[in-house]
Amino acid sequence: MMKWLKKKPKKQTPTVDLSNNTYRTIVELIDHAKDSADFIHYPQKTVFHNVFISYYKAMIDGELLHRDILPYIIHSKEFKSLKDLKDILPIESVTITNDIQEIQNKLLRGFIVIQFNEYDAECAIIRAENFATNRPVSVSEIEFSVIGPKEAFIENLDSNLYLIRRRLPVPQLVFKEIVIGKYSKSRIIIAYLQDVADQENINTVTQRIKDIEFDVITDSSLLEQIISDNTKSVFPQLVSTERPDRVVYMLNFGQIAILSEGSPQALLGPTSITEYFSSPEDYYLSWVLGSLFRFIRFLSVIFSTFATPIYVAVLTYHYQMIPKDLLAPLISSRANIPFPPVLEVMFLELTIELLREAGARLPTKVGQTLGIVGGIVIGQASVAAGLTSNILLIVVALSALASFTTPVYKMANTIRILRFPFIFFAALWGGVGIILAMSFILVHLLRLESLGRPYLTPIFPPRILDMTDSIFRFPFNRELKRPNSLKTSLPSPKKVKESRLKKDIDE
Amino acid sequence: MMKMKTIKILLFIPMLMMILQGCVPLEIVDEIQLINAVGYDKDENNEIRGTATYPIYNPDGTIDFEALSGVSHTSRFIFSKLNTKSPKQLKSGQLRVVVFNDTFAQDGVLEIVNSMYRNPSVGNRLYMVVAEGSSKEILTKKYGASPLPAIYLQDMIEQNVETENLPETNLHLFLYDYYGEGLDPFLPLVKAGKDTIQIDGIALFRGDKYVGKLNHRESFIFKVLIDGSRTGQYEVNLHKGKKKGYAVIRNIKGKTKYHVKKVNGVPEFQIDMKILGEIHEYPPWLNLEIPANIKLIEDTFKKDVDKQARDMIKEFKKLHIDPLGLGDQVRRREKYWNYKDFEKNYRNIKVNISTNIDIVESGVIE
Numbered sequence: 001m002m003k004w005l006k007k008k009p010k011k012q013t014p015t016v017d018l019s020n021n022t023y024r025t026i027v028e029l030i031d032h033a034k035d036s037a038d039f040i041h042y043p044q045k046t047v048f049h050n051v052f053i054s055y056y057k058a059m060i061d062g063e064l065l066h067r068d069i070l071p072y073i074i075h076s077k078e079f080k081s082l083k084d085l086k087d088i089l090p091i092e093s094v095t096i097t098n099d100i101q102e103i104q105n106k107l108l109r110g111f112i113v114i115q116f117n118e119y120d121a122e123c124a125i126i127r128a129e130n131f132a133t134n135r136p137v138s139v140s141e142i143e144f145s146v147i148g149p150k151e152a153f154i155e156n157l158d159s160n161l162y163l164i165r166r167r168l169p170v171p172q173l174v175f176k177e178i179v180i181g182k183y184s185k186s187r188i189i190i191a192y193l194q195d196v197a198d199q200e201n202i203n204t205v206t207q208r209i210k211d212i213e214f215d216v217i218t219d220s221s222l223l224e225q226i227i228s229d230n231t232k233s234v235f236p237q238l239v240s241t242e243r244p245d246r247v248v249y250m251l252n253f254g255q256i257a258i259l260s261e262g263s264p265q266a267l268l269g270p271t272s273i274t275e276y277f278s279s280p281e282d283y284y285l286s287w288v289l290g291s292l293f294r295f296i297r298f299l300s301v302i303f304s305t306f307a308t309p310i311y312v313a314v315l316t317y318h319y320q321m322i323p324k325d326l327l328a329p330l331i332s333s334r335a336n337i338p339f340p341p342v343l344e345v346m347f348l349e350l351t352i353e354l355l356r357e358a359g360a361r362l363p364t365k366v367g368q369t370l371g372i373v374g375g376i377v378i379g380q381a382s383v384a385a386g387l388t389s390n391i392l393l394i395v396v397a398l399s400a401l402a403s404f405t406t407p408v409y410k411m412a413n414t415i416r417i418l419r420f421p422f423i424f425f426a427a428l429w430g431g432v433g434i435i436l437a438m439s440f441i442l443v444h445l446l447r448l449e450s451l452g453r454p455y456l457t458p459i460f461p462p463r464i465l466d467m468t469d470s471i472f473r474f475p476f477n478r479e480l481k482r483p484n485s486l487k488t489s490l491p492s493p494k495k496v497k498e499s500r501l502k503k504d505i506d507e
Numbered sequence: 508m509m510k511m512k513t514i515k516i517l518l519f520i521p522m523l524m525m526i527l528q529g530c531v532p533l534e535i536v537d538e539i540q541l542i543n544a545v546g547y548d549k550d551e552n553n554e555i556r557g558t559a560t561y562p563i564y565n566p567d568g569t570i571d572f573e574a575l576s577g578v579s580h581t582s583r584f585i586f587s588k589l590n591t592k593s594p595k596q597l598k599s600g601q602l603r604v605v606v607f608n609d610t611f612a613q614d615g616v617l618e619i620v621n622s623m624y625r626n627p628s629v630g631n632r633l634y635m636v637v638a639e640g641s642s643k644e645i646l647t648k649k650y651g652a653s654p655l656p657a658i659y660l661q662d663m664i665e666q667n668v669e670t671e672n673l674p675e676t677n678l679h680l681f682l683y684d685y686y687g688e689g690l691d692p693f694l695p696l697v698k699a700g701k702d703t704i705q706i707d708g709i710a711l712f713r714g715d716k717y718v719g720k721l722n723h724r725e726s727f728i729f730k731v732l733i734d735g736s737r738t739g740q741y742e743v744n745l746h747k748g749k750k751k752g753y754a755v756i757r758n759i760k761g762k763t764k765y766h767v768k769k770v771n772g773v774p775e776f777q778i779d780m781k782i783l784g785e786i787h788e789y790p791p792w793l794n795l796e797i798p799a800n801i802k803l804i805e806d807t808f809k810k811d812v813d814k815q816a817r818d819m820i821k822e823f824k825k826l827h828i829d830p831l832g833l834g835d836q837v838r839r840r841e842k843y844w845n846y847k848d849f850e851k852n853y854r855n856i857k858v859n860i861s862t863n864i865d866i867v868e869s870g871v872i873e
Binding site: 314315316317318319320322324327328329330331332333334335336337340341428429430432 | 524527528530531532533534535536537539541543562564565566567568570598600601603628630658661
């Protein structure tokens with residue numbers, strides 16, 4: 001019939017390679033590769049002719065080569081041209097090409113290259129990647145949760161993709177691949193749900209990643225910093241998570257995940273500030289508990305940021321507002337201390353930061369001892385020596401504890417740093433200083449964007465509907481709609497009321 | 508290269524910080540002396556003797572107090588004089604109680620109250636009391652109840668306002684009553700015992716001058732009349748035949764409604780008091796299971812309350828004061844109210860009181 005009416009078969013979207021670091025000819029490639037000790041390049045006699053087999057020793061699966069490739073190549077009587085390899089070898093991925101870029105990239109990723117002559121432009125490339133050295137999928141340690149799935153991403157990108165695809169077995173889940181990094185040639189995957197995610201967000205992410213010019217991408221954190229809207233900000237603008245369940249949950253909301261080769265952490269965006277305080281566990285507990293714990297987390301952030309600055313401000317400038325019952329313990333514990341409150345606070349805060357930093361750099365077992373030595377011995381001793389008051393010790397310890405409740409590690413670090421400008425301003429101008437510092441932070445947060453979307457979304461600009469799953473965690477039958485702020489193209493099912501009913505049969 | 512503007516801002520901010528640092532006075536809490544009570548007496552030469560006490564918090568947790576005393580013409584200058592005796596600067600931001608000696612208060616307290624009111628670090632919820640006897644003596648004595656006389660006074664007033672016969676009182680209310688037309692202020696009246704302080708009743712003011720007082724029993728009704736209360740206890744003197752005895756009634760809910768009627772341009776008051784009470788204690792010869800006996804207590808109580816309220820208002824008229832705010836009641840209801848006219852007629856204004864007592868509980872108490 002009419003030929004033009006028929007839909008053309010869609011071509012698969014190719015991997016975008018932006019690394020742009022290839023040799024121009026096969027001669028150059030092989031000659032340069034020969035400088036490396038792990039490059040194997042040798043002639044092999046077969047039934048009809050000699051072939052050249054080249055590969056990087058460490059990158060390929062030797063067993064596969066010996067068992068599934070070499071025997072067929074050597075003994076097959078049908079091996080007359082390179083094309084025949086496709087039929088001879090029991091491997092699906094045999095490509096015949098003379099595209100130098102493809103040859104080089106695949107050779108370096110664990111493919112075997114077979115040519116008839118040493119410098120033949122036409123090569124057969126056979127997949128033989130080595131997976132043996134991969135870490136198995138392990139329990140998530142950074143974002144631990146008591147209930148719910150415990151799987152965490154690992155350093156192998158394909159295995160991470162598997163973890164996501166297994167949870168979303170639909171063709172709408174798209175993994176767009178972009179290769180960046182002049183030397184690292186890192187594979188970056190942009191994952192999203194085709195019908196759900198906003199095209200504009202997808203474009204933003206794709207464009208930003210394509211614009212990256214960087215030699216080596218070692219981790220997705222680098223990506224995060226490079227593609228962040230405001231690179232000067234201390235606030236993380238993309239959630240980095242090691243939990244596939246979190247990624248899947250947010251993909252369904254229309255967010256976009258970015259995964260990178262060699263990184264056990266996926267990035268999620270566009271985000272709003274409330275997401276950094278929500279833990280996957282909120283969804284696995286009853287909504288009452290989930291909301292409550294989330295609320296406690298918000299409170300603890302406020303406490304952690306403001307406890308010591310308020311201590312400084314009140315003790316230095318606003319003695320009027322101390323309740324009469326608190327005066328006695330405050331003053332009597334400070335009676336022997338030679339420092340003004342600022343120095344006292346800075347001394348203890350820095351001690352805690354030292355402990356934290358030292359604990360993070362030391363092996364786990366030594367780290368535990370350090371915590372005890374630091375926490376108990378230094379704390380008690382500094383009170384006994386009259387360097388700090390014991391009330392401040394409690395305040396500082398509590399605010400440090402409170403800063404640990406933030407589930408996203410990068411946000412936890414931000415909270416930990418945030419209190420220092422507040423302390424500084426409190427020491428300078430007291431309560432006025434705290435308000436001033438808060439105004440700075442608020443203005444900054446209001447101006448901040450995550451992938452072009454406002455960072456403070458459900459709070460400002462106010463989106464009442466989105467608050468059902470940001471500040472609170474409403475029961476699932478109340479939050480059928482996807483967040484407004486993510487501008488999803490598939491907003492919500494309409495029959496909300498019906499689906500809220502339990503369809504039990506009344507007896 | 509950095510832009511000129513950025514450089515300017517980067518230089519400007521630290522400069523601003525260094526310059527403005529000096530604008531806020533440093534008041535580190537353990538390096539100042541926190542006055543928590545001040546007392547004012549009249550000196551022989553008609554000068555003001557001010558006594559300030561402040562706590563000394565020892566590192567081992569014990570608390571002492573010290574008192575400094577000075578004489579001057581003005582209250583603020585006394586502080587300046589006291590500072591000459593003190594190792595640390597005296598600060599009034601933690602001031603909780605101000606004590607006026609009764610003879611001092613008779614001459615007027617406005618000068619001091621005004622100075623405190625305009626001091627931003629003195630809270631408006633400050634308590635002021637009138638003391639029978641020297642305020643210096645009250646503030647320098649050691650009491651068993653609390654290590655600090657100021658805290659003793661403060662807690663005592665607080666708990667009496669919350670649970671007993673003392674009406675709400677503080678600096679703000681005093682000033683409201685003072686400046687409001689058709690209102691007169693009142694303050695708690697205290698008396699020093701051997702090693703206690705005692706609330707003796709209510710000190711009544713005409714303007715800012717102390718002119719009369721109510722005792723503890725009267726303040727029960729006064730508190731109900733002011734704006735209702737849910738606290739306080741009252742002792743009733745009972746007679747039945749030849750038997751005599753006392754019953755204690757606790758106020759559950761006392762309410763007062765003021766009705767104003769204008770007769771020939773002169774306001775006439777109808778005050779409806781309603782008290783819900785419960786019997787806490789009664790003489791053993793009275794059988795409460797008989798309703799008539801409860802009625803007896805009710806009636807005696809009603810008669811008592813009626814009489815006292817009437818006497819109280821008569822006394823107010825005689826002193827020409829209006830702590831109940833009768834004038835204010837009229838003002839609330841009239842658009843063109845003339846305070847002068849009201850004041851002129853105050854002594855002749857007719858006030859009717861009707862009391863409604865309802866004993867709702869007589870069984871198990873509390």
